[in-house]
Amino acid sequence: MKDIYIAQKLFEKRKMRGITQEQLAEALSITPQSVSKWERGEGYPDITMLPAIADFFNTSVDEMLGTDAIRKNKDLQVYQEQYAALIFSPEKRLDLTEQYYKKYPGNCEIHSNLVYLLCECGIDKTKEEKKRIENLCNRILSESSNEVDKEKALVTLCMIAEEDDVWTYLNSCPTSYSLQREELLETRLLRKNMMSDYSWVHAENNLRLLVYMLTKEVPRDPAKAYTEYSRRRCIIRFLGIPKAWLGFFALLTLKCSAALFALNRYEEGKALFSDAIARYEKWFAIEDGTPIMIGNDLFFTDLMTKKNDFFCYHKCAPEKKFSVKNDVFLGNEEGLRLILTRPAGWEWLDPFREDEIFKTTVQWLESK
Numbered sequence: 001m002k003d004i005y006i007a008q009k010l011f012e013k014r015k016m017r018g019i020t021q022e023q024l025a026e027a028l029s030i031t032p033q034s035v036s037k038w039e040r041g042e043g044y045p046d047i048t049m050l051p052a053i054a055d056f057f058n059t060s061v062d063e064m065l066g067t068d069a070i071r072k073n074k075d076l077q078v079y080q081e082q083y084a085a086l087i088f089s090p091e092k093r094l095d096l097t098e099q100y101y102k103k104y105p106g107n108c109e110i111h112s113n114l115v116y117l118l119c120e121c122g123i124d125k126t127k128e129e130k131k132r133i134e135n136l137c138n139r140i141l142s143e144s145s146n147e148v149d150k151e152k153a154l155v156t157l158c159m160i161a162e163e164d165d166v167w168t169y170l171n172s173c174p175t176s177y178s179l180q181r182e183e184l185l186e187t188r189l190l191r192k193n194m195m196s197d198y199s200w201v202h203a204e205n206n207l208r209l210l211v212y213m214l215t216k217e218v219p220r221d222p223a224k225a226y227t228e229y230s231r232r233r234c235i236i237r238f239l240g241i242p243k244a245w246l247g248f249f250a251l252l253t254l255k256c257s258a259a260l261f262a263l264n265r266y267e268e269g270k271a272l273f274s275d276a277i278a279r280y281e282k283w284f285a286i287e288d289g290t291p292i293m294i295g296n297d298l299f300f301t302d303l304m305t306k307k308n309d310f311f312c313y314h315k316c317a318p319e320k321k322f323s324v325k326n327d328v329f330l331g332n333e334e335g336l337r338l339i340l341t342r343p344a345g346w347e348w349l350d351p352f353r354e355d356e357i358f359k360t361t362v363q364w365l366e367s368k
Contacts, residue, residue, distance in 0.1 A: 007041040009064050013057040014039075027056055076100075076107070083113065090120050111140060112149040115156055130160050158184045159191060182208065200314055203303055204322050207294065207312065210235075211324045214248070222262035222348060229256045243292040244305050247331035250279035254339070258348035269352065277361055284333055294329075305329045337365035 014024055014035075021039070025032040028049070037043050045053060054061045062068055079100045086093045094117040100110050115136045118129065137153035144150055157169045166188065170181045182205050189198035214235065218228045229252050236249045253276035260269030286292065286307045294303040294312060305312045308330050311321040339346060340362055352358050 005069065006044045006064055007039050010035070010053075011039045013059070013064075017057065024056075028052060072104070076104070079110070090117060093117055094121050108140070108144050108146055108149060111136065111144075112146075112152060115140065115153060119156055119159065133160055155184060159188055200317070200320060203300060203314075204312075207300055207303060208324050211328055214252075215328065222259040226256055226259035226263065229259065239299060240296045242294055242296060243286065244294045244329050246279055246286070247283040248328040250276050250283055251331070253279060257352075258346060261351045262348035264351075266351065270355065270357065273352065274357060280331075280336055283331065308332065333365050333368040337362065337368075340365070 014021070019027075021035040022032045025035045028035075030049075034045075038045060050061045050064060054064050057064070079096065082096055083093055086096065093113075097110060097114050097117055100107075101114050104110055115133060118133050118136075133156065137157050140149055140153040144153075154169060154172065158166060161169055166185075170184055182201065186198065186201045186205050189195075189201060214232050218225045233249065233252050233256065236245050236252070239245065241249055253272055257269045257272035257276055260266075260272060288306075288308045290307045291304055292307060294300045294305055302315045303312055304315050310330070311323055312329070313319075313321045340349070340358070349358075
């Protein structure tokens with residue numbers, strides 16, 4: 001390792017000094033070829049020359065040999081091993097990390113571990129300790145290049161912040177982070193035992209996750225698409241197909257039908273197409289603005305929306321409106337007509353377009 005370190009140091013020091021290999025060789029009374037060989041790591045100076053080289057660059061022999069760096073790396077390896085061995089003793093991990101933080105305050109791994117352990121051990125109770133954690137987190141956010149460490153720091157800030165400051169941190173969560181703003185808020189409310197607000201946010205987040213899962217893009221392969229759309233229909237069936245989901249369930253059924261036509265499973269596709277239209281008729285029969293349930297007795301019990309409204313709300317607190325950022329609870333006759341008559345996007349329906357059922361359906365929609 002020493003020849004590697006001295007090769008790096010020689011090159012770095014010479015460049016910082018702004019001299020050539022020939023000038024360094026002349027100062028040390030050696031050949032330029034020797035300097036070139038050392039810098040390539042193909043050898044290193046005789047030990048008797050090291051004091052002269054160190055003196056020329058105004059540094060120490062230890063620095064030229066990289067002794068300090070080797071010692072530091074070995075010490076950090078000892079820390080990592082001891083830290084791993086104390087997995088069931090967070091207090092001892094904290095003591096160990098505090099010791100190493102004093103030795104290596106610039107080490108990102110130790111820095112991040114310290115923030116985690118201060119919170120894990122419940123030391124964020126006092127104002128002084130909260131301030132310390134806040135300073136550590138802000139330092140990670142400003143100095144670290146590790147996105148995982150930065151995300152953890154931001155999560156920690158959201159957890160310990162006072163009520164007046166929490167939204168400052170929640171609103172600064174990048175969309176690329178795996179923990180989104182609403183999920184952080186849910187965790188914060190749970191840890192603070194604010195169970196009434198927690199239950200509301202928990203239900204909202206679960207609905208958002210479900211909608212996200214049900215509306216993700218699917219493969220363009222009809223067989224794979226049919227399988228995925230069928231799974232999504234099963235999930236809504238498990239909910240009991242509440243009224244709020246009628247239009248979206250009809251849309252999934254229509255997509256399954258189109259995939260079956262693309263797979264040359266004509267009769268199955270025809271049956272599903274008829275089923276989809278029947279469900280659309282039930283959805284269209286509900287007047288716009290009508291309050292409708294989103295869940296059943298087990299899931300989303302308290303959540304409601306209104307027919308073709310962009311917002312959802314809690315039955316016991318109608319003023320607590322929120323959006324799921326999707327149009328799963330929207331849809332009208334004109335939207336279905338555009339789906340069935342648009343020239344592109346629904347080519348899988350092409351084998352069925354001349355069928356009398358399809359034509360009758362389009363005529364019915366055009367008469368609305």
